[in-house]
Amino acid sequence: MKNVVKIAGLLLAGFLFASPAVAAEHKLVLQISDNNPQKMNTVLNVAANVSRYYSGKGEEIDIRIVAFNQGLHMLRTDTSPVKKRMMSFGTSMPNVEFDACDNTRQAMMKKSGKDVPLFKFAKVVPAGVVTIIELSEAGYTVVRP
Numbered sequence: 001m002k003n004v005v006k007i008a009g010l011l012l013a014g015f016l017f018a019s020p021a022v023a024a025e026h027k028l029v030l031q032i033s034d035n036n037p038q039k040m041n042t043v044l045n046v047a048a049n050v051s052r053y054y055s056g057k058g059e060e061i062d063i064r065i066v067a068f069n070q071g072l073h074m075l076r077t078d079t080s081p082v083k084k085r086m087m088s089f090g091t092s093m094p095n096v097e098f099d100a101c102d103n104t105r106q107a108m109m110k111k112s113g114k115d116v117p118l119f120k121f122a123k124v125v126p127a128g129v130v131t132i133i134e135l136s137e138a139g140y141t142v143v144r145p
Helices: 002-017 037-056 069-075 083-092 102-112 128-137
Strands: 026-032 061-067 096-101 122-125 141-143
Touching (some): 037 061, 037 069, 037 083, 061 069, 069 096, 096 128, 102 122, 128 141
Parallel strands (some): 026 141, 096 122
């Protein structure tokens, strides 16, 4: 019996003192659903400002920018009205992930009859709104600037 208690104690100590993966202290989702350069720049400004704020405090933040509907143009290499800024932003902000709605992408491809090229750093997700819902349920704060 003493051995069982001792083993249980060691297992419990292992769970308590195991170093968990470093997780972001703060989590933010920014939604873009309009093909409007001003709104796209606002989303990028908010991401940069929030990232800079928490970095200055020595805290981690995970930022996800989810583009769907006409906002997908932000992530398109052929039609992005903020292409130059996106190219530098994508390489300089490692804590920002860009999610592209595949539902929107498929609809755009069907309508145009050609591929919809995205920036290489954009991650295709099945559905933008579903991604936002799931991130919200996982503790992300959702903002639509």
